[in-house]
Every structure is written in C-alpha cells, then in structure tokens.
Amino acid sequence: MENRINDEFIIGGRSFHSRFLLGTGKFGNKQVMREAIIASQTEIVTVALRRIDTQKNPENIVSFIPDGVVLMVNTSGAHNAKEAIRIAKIAREAGYGDWVKIEVINDAKYLLPDNEETLKATEALANDGFIVLPYFHPDLYFARSLVAAGAAAIMPLGSLIGSNQGLKMEMIITVIVEEITEVPIIVDAGIGSATDAARAMEIGADAVLANTAVAIAENPVMMARSLALAVSAGRMGFLAKGGRTSMMRAQASSPLDGLLNG
Amino acid sequence: MDSIPELHGIASLTPASRESLIRKAYEVKRQYFGDTISLYAPIYLANFCENACRYCGFHTAATIRRKSLNEEEIVNECQALFDAGLQSVLLLTGESRQQSSPQYIRHAVKIAGRFFPQIALEVYPLTVEEYADMRQAGIDGVTIYQETYDQKRYAELHLSGPKRDYAYRLKTPERVALAGIRQISLGVLLGLADWRDDLPLLFAHLRYLEKKYPGVEYSLSFPRLRQITADDTQYFSISDDELLAVIATARILFPRIGINISTREAAAFRDKAIFAGATRISAGSSTVVGGYANGKSDEGQFAVSDTRPAQTIKTMLKQKAMDPVITDWR
Numbered sequence: 097m098e099n100r101i102n103d104e105f106i107i108g109g110r111s112f113h114s115r116f117l118l119g120t121g122k123f124g125n126k127q128v129m130r131e132a133i134i135a136s137q138t139e140i141v142t143v144a145l146r147r148i149d150t151q152k153n154p155e156n157i158v159s160f161i162p163d164g165v166v167l168m169v170n171t172s173g174a175h176n177a178k179e180a181i182r183i184a185k186i187a188r189e190a191g192y193g194d195w196v197k198i199e200v201i202n203d204a205k206y207l208l209p210d211n212e213e214t215l216k217a218t219e220a221l222a223n224d225g226f227i228v229l230p231y232f233h234p235d236l237y238f239a240r241s242l243v244a245a246g247a248a249a250i251m252p253l254g255s256l257i258g259s260n261q262g263l264k265m266e267m268i269i270t271v272i273v274e275e276i277t278e279v280p281i282i283v284d285a286g287i288g289s290a291t292d293a294a295r296a297m298e299i300g301a302d303a304v305l306a307n308t309a310v311a312i313a314e315n316p317v318m319m320a321r322s323l324a325l326a327v328s329a330g331r332m333g334f335l336a337k338g339g340r341t342s343m344m345r346a347q348a349s350s351p352l353d354g355l356l357n358g
Numbered sequence: 359m360d361s362i363p364e365l366h367g368i369a370s371l372t373p374a375s376r377e378s379l380i381r382k383a384y385e386v387k388r389q390y391f392g393d394t395i396s397l398y399a400p401i402y403l404a405n406f407c408e409n410a411c412r413y414c415g416f417h418t419a420a421t422i423r424r425k426s427l428n429e430e431e432i433v434n435e436c437q438a439l440f441d442a443g444l445q446s447v448l449l450l451t452g453e454s455r456q457q458s459s460p461q462y463i464r465h466a467v468k469i470a471g472r473f474f475p476q477i478a479l480e481v482y483p484l485t486v487e488e489y490a491d492m493r494q495a496g497i498d499g500v501t502i503y504q505e506t507y508d509q510k511r512y513a514e515l516h517l518s519g520p521k522r523d524y525a526y527r528l529k530t531p532e533r534v535a536l537a538g539i540r541q542i543s544l545g546v547l548l549g550l551a552d553w554r555d556d557l558p559l560l561f562a563h564l565r566y567l568e569k570k571y572p573g574v575e576y577s578l579s580f581p582r583l584r585q586i587t588a589d590d591t592q593y594f595s596i597s598d599d600e601l602l603a604v605i606a607t608a609r610i611l612f613p614r615i616g617i618n619i620s621t622r623e624a625a626a627f628r629d630k631a632i633f634a635g636a637t638r639i640s641a642g643s644s645t646v647v648g649g650y651a652n653g654k655s656d657e658g659q660f661a662v663s664d665t666r667p668a669q670t671i672k673t674m675l676k677q678k679a680m681d682p683v684i685t686d687w688r
Contacts, residue, residue, distance in 0.1 A: 122392020124679040146475075147685055155684070175540060175573055202573040205614060258390050312388045 103335065105302060107280055108195070108227035108248040110166075112139045115297070115331055116324040117168075117282065119307025121147070126160040128316050134162055136320035141165055142197050142305065144172035145187050158192075168229065170197035177216035184221050196221060197251070197284075198230040207257045211238050215245055222246025231284050234268040239276050250276065251305065253285035254296060258308045260288025263295050273300040290326035297330025362561045362611070365554045368603045376603050383606030383635040386613050395675055396616075396638040396683040397668065398446040400480075401435050402647045403427050403466050407452030409519030411505075413550060413583055415660060416452040418519060425647045426451070426458055432466050436473040438650035442642050442668045445684050446476040448501060453482035453521060460488050464495045471496040475685060478541065482520065483530040489537030499541025500534045502527070503579070507559035508551035515550055528563075535571040542567070542574050543618060548596050549583030557604060561611060568612075577616030577638065578608055584622065584660065598627055602634045609635025624663040632680065642668035 105112045117140045123129035133141055147157055148169075161167055169187040174180035177200065184196040198221070200213040211232050218230045227248045232238060234252035242250050252269050255261035263269070264286065273281055280302035287293050287306040296304050304327050313319035371379070404426030407416040415422065427435065439447060449466055451458040463481055470477050478499035479492060489500065506512050509524055516522045531542050544564060546556045564576055582596060596604070605617060617636045619628050621643040628639055643662055644650050666674070672682040 122388075122394060124393025124681050125676070126681060147683070204575045205568050205572060207614065260389070308389065308392065311392045 103331070105280065107140075107229070113137075114139045114324065114327075115303040116293075116327040117142065117284075117303060117305035118310060118320060119170075119305060120144075120157060120161070121172075121307055122311035123316065124311075126155070126157060129157075129311070130160040130162065132310055132316045132320035133165060135317045136310075136324040138320075138324065139165055140168055140195075142168045142170045142307075145169045145183050145192070146173045148187075148190075148192070166195055167192055168195040168197050169193075170199050170231075171217070172199050172201075174198075174200050174217075175202045175213075176200060176210070177213040177220065180213070180217035181220050184217075184226055185224075188226070194226045196226050196228055198228060209233055209253070211235065215241055218242055218247050219245035222248075229282065234265045234272055236268070236271055236275055239272045243276060243278050247279055249280040249282050249302070251282045251284040254283045254292065255286030257285040259286055260309055261286050262288055262292040263299075266295070266299065269296070269301065270299050287323070290322045293323045293326040294330035294333070297327055298333050300334055303327070362558045362565070363607065365557050365604070365607070368600055368607070369554070371603060373599075376599060379603055379610075380606045380634045383609040384633050386609050387635045387637065390614050391637050392681075393679060394681045394683045395632055395636070396446065397444060397641045397671065398448060398476075398478075398618075398638060399439050399442075399444045399640055399643050399668070400448045400450055400620075400645065401432075401439065401470070402450050402645055402649065403432065403463070404451040404454070404458040405647050406454035406457035407519070408454045408456070409521040410517040411519075411521060412515050412517065413547065424457075426462070427466075427648055429465070429469065431648055431651065432469045434651035435648065436470055439642075440473045442650075443672070443684065444641065444668055445474050446478075447474050448478045448480055448640075450480045451482070453519070455482060455520075458482075460484060460491070464492060467492060467495040467497055478543070483527055484533070486533045486536045489534050489539055493537055493539050497539065499543060499575075500531075500539055501543040501545075501579070502530045502534065503545040503547060503581070504528060504560070504563070505547045506551040507546065507556050507563070511551040531563075531567055532570070535567070535574050540573065540575055541577070543577040543579055543616070545579035545581060547581050547583055548601070549591070549594050552594055553596050553604070557608075561608070564612065564615070575616070576612070577618055578612070579618040579620065580605060580608075581620060581622055598630075601627075602630060605631055605634045605636060621662045621664040622660050625666055628664055629674065629678075632675075632678070639671070641671040642666070 105115050114137050116138050118138045120141055120143045169192050171180040171183040180198050180200050188194055198214050198217045200210045201207050202210045209232055214230050214232050218228050222228045229249045230242050230247050231251040255264035282303040282305055283296040283301045284305040288309045293304045306323050310316050310319045405416045406424050407418050410418050477497050479497050480501040512524050534542050546560050616638050618638045619631045619636045621640045675682045
C-alpha cells in the first residue's frame with residue numbers, strides 16, 4: 097500500500113491521509129450518504145449551507161456526518177462575492193468552522209463559476225481568517241491570482257458540474273498543476289468514474305472532489321469506495337513516475353536542476 | 359439554440375416510446391438534482407380580485423366570501439406550516455392592488471421571513487421598483503403564469519380587469535429579473551388553449567429569458583385546468599399520460615430548471631410525476647385564505663386533490679428512496 101507517512105496532504109496547515117473529498121448533495125438517503133463517507137475514508141466533506149437546516153432537527157444533514165470529518169461549508173447559491181462572503185460568515189457564526197469552498201455561480205444554465213467574483217470572495221475571506229478553497233474555471237493567470245489572494249487550495253473544474261463528463265479540462269489543469277506548487281490543487285466537478293479520478297491524480301492533482309457520481313450511483317457506498325481507491329491508485333502512479341504522466345512533469349527533472357537550485 | 363420540439367406528436371406516442379422518454383427524463387433529473395425532491399406550501403393571504411378570468415375561483419364576480427388575512431392571521435398560518443415541518447412558502451393573493459396593496463404584501467413577506475428561509479410570491483404583476491422592494495423585504499422568487507400564450511384565447515378568457523393586458527403580463531418575468539430576483543417560475547394553465555401550441559411558446563419564452571438573464575434560476579409549472587366539459591374546449595384537455603410526457607420533454611429540454619407539481623394534481627399522478635422529471639412538489643397544501651389555521655377546505659382557488667399531510671408526503675418520498683428537501687434557498 098501507499099506509504100502514507102511520506103505522502104501527507106496538507107491544507108491550511110492540517111495534514112490528511114485521504115486525497116478524496118466528497119460532496120453531500122443529491123443523495124436519496126442521508127444514512128446512505130453517511131455510509132458512503134465512512135466507506136471512502138474521506139476526511140473532508142462539503143455541505144451547502146443552504147441545505148443545512150438551521151432548526152437543527154434530527155433530519156439535519158450535518159448530524160449524518162461522522163465525527164472527525166472536516167465539514168467544509170460551500171457557498172452554493174451565491175451569485176456574487178458579497179453573497180458568498182455572507183454565507184461563509186453565517187456558517188462560521190453557526191459553529192460550522194472556518195473551512196469554506198467558494199462557489200459563485202451566476203449562470204443557471206451551465207452552472208459555470210464566475211471567476212472574477214470568486215477571486216473577490218477568496219481574498220476577503222482569506223483576509224478574515226477563513227481556510228478558503230475556491231472552485232473555479234481553470235485558467236493559469238487566474239490560478240495565480242487565487243494563490244496571491246490567499247487560497248488554501250484551488251479547485252479547478254474537470255468538466256461541467258454534475259455532468260459526470262470527466263476530465264475535459266485536462267490540458268489546462270495539467271498546466272496549472274505544473275505551475276502552481278504553492279497550494280494543493282483539487283480537481284472538482286465532472287469526475288464521473290474511477291477512471292476519471294485516477295487520471296486526475298496521474299496528471300499530478302493533489303486531490304479529487306466528487307459528489308454526483310457517488311450520490312446517484314446504484315450503490316453509492318461502493319462507488320465512494322471505488323473513487324477513493326482510484327484516487328489512491330492514481331496518486332501512487334504519479335509518485336512512481338510510471339508510464340505516461342504529465343508531459344510537462346516528465347520534462348521537469350533536467351540535468352540543470354541541481355545547478356540552478358543548488 | 360436548441361430547437362423546441364413539436365408537441366402534437368406527444369398525443370400519439372406509443373406506450374413504449376412514452377415510457378422511454380420518461381425514463382430518459384428521470385435520468386436527466388437524477389443527474390442534476392439527484393434523488394431529492396423539494397417541498398413547499400402555498401399561503402393564501404387574500405382572495406380579492408379585480409379580474410374576470412372565466413376559469414378561476416377568485417373571479418371578481420364569484421360569490422365567495424372575500425377575505426384578507428390580518429397580521430395575527432398571517433402569523434397563525436405561518437406557525438401552522440412551520441409546525442408541519444415546511445420551510446419554503448409561496449405567498450399568494452388574488453389580483454387586487456386596491457385590497458392587497460404592495461405594502462400589505464411586503465408586510466406579509468416580513469412576517470413570513472420570521473418563520474421561513476425561503477419565500478416566493480405569486481401576486482399581480484408589479485413594477486421593477488416594487489419587485490426590488492419585495493426583494494429587500496426578503497423574497498427569493500416570483501411565480502407568474504402567462505396562463506396561455508394564445509393571444510386570441512387570452513382575450514376570450516380574461517374578460518375584464520388589469521390582467522387583460524397580455525403584453526404587460528408577458529414582460530413581467532423581465533421586470534422580476536431586472537429587480538435582481540433570482541428565482542422565476544413560469545407556466546401556462548393547461549386546458550385554456552391547445553397545449554400542443556401553448557407549451558412550445560412557453561418553452562420559447564423560457565429560452566429567451568435564460569439567454570437574457572442567465573443568472574436567474576427558472577422553474578416551470580404545469581397546472582391543469584380541471585373539469586373541462588364544454589365540447590368546444592374538450593380538445594384542450596390533457597391526459598395524465600400526455601402530461602407526464604410533457605414534463606419529461608421539459609426536463610430533457612431544460613436539464614437544470616426546477617419543475618413544480620402542485621397539489622391540484624392527485625396523489626397517484628404526483629407520485630408518477632416525480633419519476634418523470636419533477637423536482638419540487640407542494641405538500642399538505644391549502645388554497646383557502648386562512649386554511650391552515652382554521653382547517654377549512656371550501657372556497658379555495660382550486661380544489662386540492664392530493665390531501666396528504668406534509669409528513670405523509672415525506673414518508674412516501676423516503677419509501678421511494680428520495681430525500682425530501684426542506685431547507686434549500688432556491
């Protein structure tokens with residue numbers, strides 16, 4: 097098995113074993129969702145604040161999240177930076193911690209994120225002490241801006257959210273993985289299969305977040321496990337530098353490295 | 359832009375092809391909404407109306423008892439729905455600017471805001487400024503039905519009152535969007551005109567709005583006029599199977615929009631509609647002004663067919679492996 101001690105995954109100063117993150121939407125049964133979280137051994141789950149019942153009744157989604165798992169509120173429903181910031185602050189005040197996935201969507205047809213507004217929210221919330229993970233449309237310049245704004249990790253979309261179309265943005269994500277080394281890169285959205293999850297890890301992503309693929313599988317618990325194993329497998333393939341990984345990564349170890357960095 | 363299909367063929371679909379259309383729609387629904395169904399309920403604030411619409415129980419000349427809820431009564435309605443476990447409400451009035459002023463509606467929104475995280479309005483068309491004011495007061499969405507896009511039928515059906523102005527009503531969703539309101543629900547009342555011609559126009563209207571106001575979350579409703587008896591309008595009636603095929607078609611054409619089914623439909627039909635692409639159903643509804651607190655069921659805007667209480671509907675959904683969504687700000 098993977099040597100976990102030497103392959104820590106760190107976000108916001110905290111170390112994780114699992115590189116698989118799970119979303120909690122779309123499940124037909126909250127108990128099944130809980131079992132999927134457990135089966136995948138994920139350590140970070142994301143929940144839309146708008147789906148958290150402020151009345152704290154027993155059906156509240158939060159009560160189905162196992163202890164010890166980091167609950168990262170997402171700002172789903174925010175149409176601009178101001179709303180995303182407001183949602184994050186409500187979540188923190190309600191006791192859901194300071195991890196936040198920024199999701200700013202102002203296009204109801206494709207649900208594509210609004211990068212400009214995402215950047216504004218990232219900057220404001222990072223300055224306010226949040227651990228901010230922005231979900232964005234992959235672009236290298238923009239990824240750099242997110243890092244400069246204080247993002248704890250960045251989350252490029254693999255393809256349209258909820259589409260299960262896989263890693264359509266592979267080429268650009270590969271570039272981002274190559275260039276952005278300051279913070280982890282988590283591929284979010286579109287991951288529909290174990291193949292997609294493994295591929296994202298093989299090109300050098302630090303982690304993968306999935307939701308729909310698990311939630312609407314006939315057996316969500318088994319699918320969660322499948323994706324988590326694929327993430328580990330892809331990670332190992334990446335670390336082993338076996339086979340074809342990223343074209344650009346493959347060229348990185350040049351004979352000049354020691355001289356330039358020495 | 360995707361083309362809007364011709365709907366005359368729906369009536370002649372074979373059972374097998376209808377079945378496969380519905381199956382495909384349900385897969386699309388699962389893809390974008392998962393195994394969840396959102397629940398909401400209407401609160402009728404008032405039934406005064408200045409319009410003479412031939413098909414409506416609130417018709418200005420109807421001899422029903424007219425009423426508008428006072429502050430205490432609104433609180434009671436909200437409390438009763440809250441106690442039933444619902445958190446998303448649709449506030450309705452008849453269309454009377456005199457009897458149910460924008461100030462009155464705004465006040466009701468503020469009261470409802472003390473109980474519910476999600477509030478939508480279904481009232482007479484307002485101005486952009488008035489909608490912006492309602493948004494400030496706390497509404498998330500507006501429901502506005504054109505009733506029919508057939509202008510000739512529209513004129514025949516809306517005999518008097520402000521609603522006779524087809525164009526003003528047609529432009530209402532745009533005023534809602536311009537006011538910054540994020541959720542807009544559209545619909546036609548099936549049975550008023552030939553739905554085979556009406557629905558493609560509804561779909562075209564939605565396409566137009568999606569393009570012009572992409573940030574808005576749209577939803578569609580497919581209310582059916584009940585008891586169509588006159589020979590000359592019999593052709594307009596739509597069967598259960600046809601309506602399921604229509605819902606499925608809408609789901610496939612607009613994968614991410616909400617599709618609402620009200621309790622004017624019978625329980626058996628609603629239970630099928632959630633497998634044809636519907637995403638949102640009303641639960642434990644009363645269409646009577648003050649109906650939740652006083653328990654009366656007569657003199658509503660329309661007769662409720664699915665009389666199951668909210669808790670029964672939640673249980674039914676869970677039995678079908680669907681998660682009833684109570685809290686959702688959309």
